[in-house]
Amino acid sequence: MGGKVYLVGAGPGDPDLITIKGQRCIKEADVLIYDRLVAPELLNYARPECKMIYAGKSPEKHVMNQIEINGQLLSYARQGLVVTRLKGGDPFVFGRGGEEALALAEKGIPFEVVPGVTAAVAVPAYAGIPLTHRTINSSVAIVTGNEDPQKEKSGIPWAQLAGMETLVIMMGLKNLERISLHLINEGKDPITPVAVIQWGTTSKQRTIVGTLGSIANDVRRVGITHPAVVVIGDTVKLRDQLQWVEE
Numbered sequence: 026m027g028g029k030v031y032l033v034g035a036g037p038g039d040p041d042l043i044t045i046k047g048q049r050c051i052k053e054a055d056v057l058i059y060d061r062l063v064a065p066e067l068l069n070y071a072r073p074e075c076k077m078i079y080a081g082k083s084p085e086k087h088v089m090n091q092i093e094i095n096g097q098l099l100s101y102a103r104q105g106l107v108v109t110r111l112k113g114g115d116p117f118v119f120g121r122g123g124e125e126a127l128a129l130a131e132k133g134i135p136f137e138v139v140p141g142v143t144a145a146v147a148v149p150a151y152a153g154i155p156l157t158h159r160t161i162n163s164s165v166a167i168v169t170g171n172e173d174p175q176k177e178k179s180g181i182p183w184a185q186l187a188g189m190e191t192l193v194i195m196m197g198l199k200n201l202e203r204i205s206l207h208l209i210n211e212g213k214d215p216i217t218p219v220a221v222i223q224w225g226t227t228s229k230q231r232t233i234v235g236t237l238g239s240i241a242n243d244v245r246r247v248g249i250t251h252p253a254v255v256v257i258g259d260t261v262k263l264r265d266q267l268q269w270v271e272e
Contacts (some may be wrong), residue, residue: 237257
């Protein structure tokens, strides 16, 4: 029997937000290759004989680079094993799952993508911030705050984004000051509400709220660190009434 790879979204941090299919893929795995932000409780679903491989990446340190991870997926699948690649959030939303899927497809390795609850939606929800509200906004954009540093020119259309009603910035904490300045320079109002949610959906969740003009300083003052999701837009104001986790 040939091997197979499951590219599984583990959800945003709360272990209860794994999908039923994602949980099944962990239970069936011969090899489990998992990321830094995967809830540790999810690893308990694996069989005792399952080989566990940590492939965590943080902004400061990569245990394994992407080429090495791709190589592991290919190597174990070629041995006829079931490989579950467990990734935080959703594998195809800034999760590099597309790169892993392409590596498998190019070598003819069977794979399935198991979507996960993306932090871009779940983390604001746990902070009491709807990304859309019928009377407030009708557009949302999800943007990486951590573009590939090898790119010669930014692919982020700041002028267009400044006109969006709600922005969700993933992995943007390090560049938050630069992102804020880009948006203000393109015409976004400096008093636009902004929330930064650290460790969203986990027991360590905390949120600070400021404005586009102040938020970078607010984050430094309070000591917010990654992982964090940034939400920019007027729906942030609803948090005053809707926050439920932190209360």
